[in-house]
Amino acid sequence: MSTMKDFRRVADEVRNWGRWGSADELGTLNFITADKVAEGASLAKQGKVFPLGVDFGSSGPQGAFKFRQNPVHVMTVDGGDAEALVKYCTDWDINSVGQELSGFFAGEDNPFRFNDDMIIMPLQAATQWDALSHVYYEDKLYNNFPADSVTSLGAKHCGIDKVDGKGITSRGVLLDVVRHRGAELYLEHGQTITPAELDDVAKAQGVTVRRGDVVLVRTGWWARFLTTGAGSEPGAGLDWSCASWLHDHEVAAVASDNLMVEDPISAVEGTFLPMHMLCLRDMGLMLGEYWDLNALAADCAADGIYEFQLIAPPLRVTGAVGSPVNPIAIK
Incomplete structure (x- = not known):
């Protein structure tokens, strides 16, 4: 178990406040340059389209959570x-x-x-992006904006509407941890994904994670949900230390097929979802949750190509702290 002292050390190391100026509200999406957008578009070579969104309906994953209901x-x-x-x-x-x-x-x-x-519906009822204003601690949002700037009228700073002009289209990279481990369908809870394993998966797949990429991590949680319908059932996720890995690789955003991206059981004493705090509040890195990666993963395994064009713009909901999305991967 790590301590808050460990957490604060990592927070200082990954914090991007002021990196793109004191008024910045995009965070690591700044890594998606015009050249990066063009690189992503160049990967659409076969004309194969993979929708990565799930159904927005009464049988969705949110019914188990009292503060969020299904659509x-x-x-x-x-x-x-x-x-x-x-x-x-x-x-x-x-x-x-x-x-x-x-x-x-x-x-x-x-x-x-x-x-x-x-x-x-809640804006984060199914496949969605967390805006940078979604999570904070010690009264500060990303880039030192005050947390009380999020009011009943919405987020004055770091709302999802600030992202829309960026579009969120880039080179996408799938890291299929399920297939790498040889799991039949999904990873059991407690099988936390470490930075070293992310490197191992990338190496085994013959893909390199580069600046401005959007990384998709497959844990198999969504495949299990389709079988069990248990929306609150915990599953494997990223260890909180993966925030440093994402920072070192200068990733633009990260998304997963599970409900929190990270492991829901905190490995930092006295905290809940420490990677959310590091990514959203300190790094300015958006998180995507409840993405369906099954069909894309099967195709990547079949042709050995784990990079693709990813198009995943949020809805321009003024002042919202999250947004539904129907992301698309094109190969």
């Missing part, structure tokens, strides 16, 4: 409403543009009908 999908207009709309809504108008919709649905000779819906 609620509600139809506001559907086929059963068609006749009612024709009968009762012929006097609708749009005052903002000064156009009347009288007769919009009127008459059996008008074939137009429509469906409409809405969704209510």
Whole structure:
């Protein structure tokens, strides 16, 4: 078990505050330069597309957590409403543009009908990015911004909306720890992934992690969830010391197929999710959770190519501390 003294030493070593200026709110996404974007695009050679997002629905992984619920999908207009709309809504108008919709649905000779819906959900209900404002400690966000700048109105600093212009498209690298260990489906909890093992996996796969890459780590947690439906069941994750590995490799972001990226049981005495604190608050490195890496991993194993173009922009939700995403890998 490591101590808070160990944690603070690493925090001092990996902290990127001021590296890109005192006003910076992008953190390690600054490693994604125009050349890096072009490098990622050059890897789309076969035209194979791998969606890495999971379903946003009532059977998702968040139902077990009381402060987050699974998405609620509600139809506001559907086929059963068609006749009612024709009968009762012929006097609708749009005052903002000064156009009347009288007769919009009127008459059996008008074939137009429509469906409409809405969704209510936490922004981190399934496949998502953690914004840099998601986690903090000692009253400071990334780059020394005050934690109380996140209010009921949203995050004034380091919100997910600050990321949108960057796009998050780069060279992606998959590190398939499940296959490297020879596991049948997933890694058991307690089988923590260390920096040395990340190096071993990369070497075995013949891939090099470089500045500006987005690293995807496969633990098999999502494959197990599809079998068990147990959203709160812990699984293997990165050891907190992997923050130093990510810092040394100048990685732009990291994502995994599990629920927290790191091991949910802290290896630092007196803390919870120490790697979250180091990555989001000190490094300015975003974390992606609940990514489905199964199909991509199978293809990478088949052709031996573990690099690809990754496209994973968040939604531009003003002041949000996280965002749903449907990332895509292209080979």
